[in-house]
Each structure stands twice: as structure tokens, then as C-alpha cells.
Amino acid sequence: MFEVLFSHLLEKILLTEEEKEIIKIFFIPKKLRKRQYLLQAGDVCKYLCFVGKGLLRSYNVDDKGEEHMNMFAWEGWWTSDMYSFFTGEKAIINIDALEDTELLMITQQAFEEMTLKVPKMDRYFRILFQNSLFTKERRLISSNTHTAEEKYINLVESNPALVKRVPQNLIASYLGLAPETLSRIKKNIAQRK
């Protein structure tokens, strides 16, 4: 489990064996079965989670009971309701497992302590957040600028693995589309070839 974590940390920072040992202490391993919840809206999000294996989805539910996908996380990704995790407010998103999943979880206090004991972790997360930030920036631009079909094509090009691994109705929701619309888009694209 920890090998996966460290291989990701080492892409961005250098760590001594000693530091690795310190870091290990703060994490709690956990396994989730397919369909099992990691977080339910209304609860406080207690953990920031690193996915070692498997696939999670996070989504929120609106007043009408509709689900809206907001991100996926698999091997090497972090997930949580960031807002809830860092502020202690109630979460507005749900996270559950699309596949059997293995996690490393860390609490807010442990996170604080870890960054103080190993300041390099501030650097790691600075780079990590900075990267997600510009990904989100681009995604937001794309969602305002492009048509439904363009968004789908962009996604297939920028992240083909995701499209293969995740059910189509969730991809549709992730793109802000009705499942019927995505189905029609795929048909159109196929026919044009």
C-alpha cells in the first residue's frame, strides 16, 4: 500500500527513510467494497484519502434528488470533500466506491502534524493542489466554452482511460449532460466516420 503512496510523493519531493517512517504513522489503511460509502453528505469529512487501488466517485445530490458527478479518483489520486475536511463544516458531497478499493486515510489533525514534522509535505501538497487547480481551471473554462459534443471529445482525448473504466451514465453526469444526450452524441460521432 505505502509503496504506491511513496512512489507518488517521490515524483514531487525527495524523502529520507526516516521521513517516510514518520509519514507512515499518520495514515490509516482502509478497504472499501464496491458500492460502499466513504462519505455521505451531511457528515463531516474526517479524512483526506489516498487511493492505492480501485476507483471512487464523488458526487452531490440536488434539491430534486438528481445526482451530479464531480470527480473520480483511482490509483494515485487523493479524494475528500476538501471544504468539509479543512473547515469542519458538513460535507455536501457523497463519495462511494465504484470498484473494490484500498485507501490510506489521514485526519485533519494528523495532516497538520505531518506537515509540521515534515515540511516537505507542504511542498508536496502545494504542487499537488496547484496541479489540480489548473486542471479544474481548464475544466471550468471548457464547461463554459464548449458544446456537449466538444466536451465529450475533449474528455475522450484528455482521459481515455476514464471513459473506458467508468459507466457511461456517470461520464454523462460528469460532463453535465443527460445520459440520453451522451448516447446520441456517441451515435452521431460513430455515424460520421
Added chain:
Amino acid sequence: MFEVLFSHLLEKILLTEEEKEIIKIFFIPKKLRKRQYLLQAGDVCKYLCFVGKGLLRSYNVDDKGEEHMNMFAWEGWWTSDMYSFFTGEKAIINIDALEDTELLMITQQAFEEMTLKVPKMDRYFRILFQNSLFTKERRLISSNTHTAEEKYINLVESNPALVKRVPQNLIASYLGLAPETLSRIKKNIAQRK
């Protein structure tokens, strides 16, 4: 100028006088007149900029020549094309001044050096990026979940100062709406009262 910067840094981290002096060295002050560009799409974004005074907008232009607002930055905010700044790729966004503006700018190399000399700055930017990340997360959720009117009402409630300070057509664009649509929404809201 630097007082504004330090007052913002000190909200998140503690700095010695010595560290402050080091940090100062890396920044370049700059003034912009209203309508002047800070960054044009196609150029590489050389600077990460802290706004000490004034107001900037960042937006991108699509294939059809339409402008799409993506964020505003005023006193105490940072702005840049994050992706371009950190990767050295060409920028896809434009940034220009909506009001006369005073900035503190830092290059990529200077940024790297600064974080190595003052590791607390990694912490500062970790927290900063983490906060923007969950703001963007919420905004993305909102943009997929809500109707045009709900988005506008949310914005007015969450950021009334922005709505007062920025021309209405830019607010419309920021929300992904046609200016006519926002005008009608405001009319509807006013009539219902």
C-alpha cells in the same frame, strides 16, 4: 505595496523580519492602467501576480471570437495563467485591468528559489491553493447543478462586492450566461418583490 502582501501572508503563516526581507527581493512591482493587458493568450505567462490595489479580469476567447470570463482578482488575490506559469506552455487566457492596478510579480524561477529559501512559502501556497481548490470545486458543482437564476442569486449572496464592482455583462459571462439573460433575470427578481 508590500504591506498588503505581508498582511495576507501573515493570515496563514508567521514570518520573521529576516524572511520578509528575503521574500521582498523576489518580487517586481508593476502598475497597470485600466484596459492594459497583463497577459495575452499565446504568450507564455511569465509571472504569478499579487494584486495590491485595483481589479483584473482573466478570460479566454473561443474559436468564434466569444469572450468567456473565468475569474476576477482584486486586492489580496493572486492571478496568472497557472498552467502556463508552471509548465511554460503558451497561455490560453488573457488578463487585463478593469481598473488602474498595482501588482507584485514573481517569475517561475524566483518562485522556486523563494520556496526553497523560505519553505514556509510552500505552506502558504499550499493553503492558498487548497482554498481556491475548494472554491473552484463548489463553483463547478454549482455550475452543473443550478439554473441561471440560482447561479446569479448564489453569486450575489456569496460575493456581493463583486457584483457591485464589476460591469453586468462580465458578471453574465462569468456565470456562463448571455448578457440579455442576466438582464431578464434581474428584472424577474425585481418584479417578484
Added chain:
DNA sequence: GTAGTGGCTTGACCTGGATCAATTGTATTT
């Protein structure tokens, strides 16, 4: 096997918001 459950497709219809065009403010410039 077959019953059930949930994802995917297809068709018919509807609607929120975009687009186009004209009119009226309201700043800025000379």
C-alpha cells in the same frame, strides 16, 4: 433456465436560455 435490476438506446416532444435586432441609457472624448 428465468426473473429481476440497471445501463443503454431511440423516438417524440418541450423548454431554458441563446441569438438577432432595435431602443434607450450613460460614460468618455473632443
Added chain:
DNA sequence: AAATACAATTGATCCAGGTCAAGCCACTAC
């Protein structure tokens, strides 16, 4: 103060994508 240019409103029309409904195709469970 007139001229110019841009911002906001209003009306009329249009369309991308949503909604509703029906049928189909896996899979899993018994």
C-alpha cells in the same frame, strides 16, 4: 454641449439539450 461608443434593456424567434416514455440488452441472483 455635442459626438461617439459602449452598457443595459426589451421583444421576437430559435435551437441544443433536457424530459418523458418505451423497448432492449447485459448481468446477476435464485
